Amino acid sequence: MRRGDWARHPLITTGSPVIAAKQLEAIGMARSTISRRCEPGGTWRMLLPGVVLLQNGEPTDEHKVQAAFLHSGADSILTGVRALERYGLRNLPDTEEVHVLVPANRSVSDSGFVHIERSRRLPKPRVRSGVPTAPVPRAVVDAARRASDKDMVTAMMAESVQRGFCLPRSLADELDETRQGSNLRSTLLPILGGARSVAEADAWHLWQRSGLPGCRWNVKIFDANGTYIAQPDGWCDKLAFAWEIDSLGYHAGDDGFRATLARNARYAAAGIVVVQTLPSRLRSEPAKVVAELRAALDSARLRPRPDIRLG
Template sequence: MTNGPIVIGVKRLEELGVPRRTIWRRCEPGGVWRMLLPGVVLLGNGEPTDEQRIEAGLLHAREGSMLTGVSALRRYGLRNLPAIDDVHLLVPAERGITSTGFVHVERTRRLPAPRIRSGVPTAPVPRAVIDAARRAPDLDAAVAMMAEAVRDRHCLPSALAVEIEERSRIDERLRWAMMPILGGAHSVAEADAWNLWARSGLPELQWNVRVFDAAGRFVAKPDGWCDEVALAWEIDSRGYHSEGDHFRATLARNARYTAAGVVVLQTLPSRLRSEPDEVRAELKAAFESARRRPRPDVRLR
């Protein structure tokens, strides 16, 4: 499973004929081997790689354990992850194993069927996301992981919701944080926008839907869309939308909105938190402007 020095259990070394006193001597400070965890040895004296740490953790937790949390999400290709370096493992509830060193052990009666990712038994994405979100340093990190998992089609939002509801001791903040994701938000900024719109008193907003003109030509995929009055709300970051191809694409998008008769409001993500009252006032003004003119012939698909 790993390149470089082998990770192996002490009992297995003894079965291969290596005396225990030899193992301890070679694992002493300055020795040629390294004791990574109780009963687990690296046959080398360097720093273990992430893969060697995972392999050591699984050896420590024994058969039936599986990887979850941030380390599991890396194996699925998620990128927007908090800096949590320990190896988070799920083990059967009856197993008397505790956390140690770089391994965080979680005993559970809800042990899912694992997926094999690069040779490692790994919790399914919804379980790994919620396990990681429970230990995230802040709520934004939790929302970012949930949003990325849904946006990039690693799982359905309903699967995350089920995972949350089946955890009787889940942090209530995660239930609250999940609401924008269920509503269609695809990022932390969109989640902030979802919450702000929900408090605005304006009609329903749809998120990340595709809008077409009367001839069936694609107009845009706005962050938020109020179909009642054909109002688009774009959460446009300065860094992403102001340079190079992104800037040209934003200008082209806005030109299509204008040609189709769509009213569009652009908001910087930072203002959703720093100036929420001002943004709500702008939303209401944009809605009134859109309501006063005849609704253009644009539709969702």
């Protein structure tokens, strides 16, 4: 077929810029022409073996996802970081990888930026932006298994729960189904306990090691009249004691500063003893932080417990 014929084909003029080489051959392009156009300096790019980008610029993440599905074949499911981006999560590991789940009997291998995972436990996909995508708990666990930064894994798990994408128990259930997930269980423990950030996870671990009285995390508290007071990061209900992990970044802004002052005023009016701790001190000065908590708890024991109730 002459160039004038295939160049006007809808696959070229109106289709996706990511296309399988065999589709180009099917509309009459010679294999040598495809190869020549994909050479360095050519007008196209070969993204993966047999997968062509009909332009010579850098591929976008979306181009890479499309290429990954052409490479992996039918019934593939996007998972990991690229899947979580489609749900709108922001605290994600930095990776160029496109992680794809395929049936266990599929004969296809990793290539370039594509990681292929054969699975006998394929989830029921949800279509996100036109792509079959793993549910959030599966995508989070799959991303966590491929990540090396523990803090980022904690942040990702916390965000998925904090923003209502999944329940902590759903992440735990997914880990139970994953043979390679045992090393992630300690990372999930503070999330199951109520922590909703890396700093709160650090606080959770520090409190657990300290031998201090029981503490609950991110529970709403109200006065005797049912008026909302706050949702402290940590709450020792026995002594009506609140622990706030207050970062400079959030609380130094005008709105954040005003909100913090108003919250502290409500604590004082209700007779609640509160300690505020910078997140950095949880790692740099853990012993001093625990000593401050003990002293504040001792003070709380000396006064009658105010009538504060959990929501």
